[in-house]
Amino acid sequence: xxxxxxxxxxxxxxxxxxxxxxxxxxxxxxxxxxxxxxxxxxxxxxxxxxxxxxxxxxxxxxxxxxxxxxxxxxxxxxxxxxxxxxxxxxxxxxxxxxxxxx
Numbered sequence: 677x678x679x680x681x682x683x684x685x686x687x688x689x690x691x692x693x694x695x696x697x698x699x700x701x702x703x704x705x706x707x708x709x710x711x712x713x714x715x716x717x718x719x720x721x722x723x724x725x726x727x728x729x730x731x732x733x734x735x736x737x738x739x740x741x742x743x744x745x746x747x748x749x750x751x752x753x754x755x756x757x758x759x760x761x762x763x764x765x766x767x768x769x770x771x772x773x774x775x776x777x778x
Contacts (some may be wrong), residue, residue, distance in 0.1 A: 712753040720748040 697704050705712045715720075729746040738744040771777075 710752055719751065722751060727751060 699712055700715060726746070726748045728758065733739050733744070733746050765773075
């Protein structure tokens with residue numbers, strides 16, 4: 677195994693340094709760009725903003741009728757957690773429900 681050119685730094689030392697770099701270091705951001713776009717404080721701020729928007733919405737007429745719920749702020753690397761309820765209906769079923777004739 678080749679040795680580093682300096683006597684004070686071994687391969688093991690270099691591995692330890694790179695393994696425990698902080699998440700906001702240039703190397704970590706370069707290796708994992710999608711994961712490191714936001715840090716913990718940005719996630720917490722987005723969560724707080726989502727909670728505040730939900731609280732404001734919960735006191736509105738829309739909340740009483742169960743409509744226009746605020747969308748959460750999109751976070752990098754995370755899929756939308758919004759639940760989709762219901763199933764698709766056939767066009768004939770919709771026409772029958774609405775009382776439209778073809």
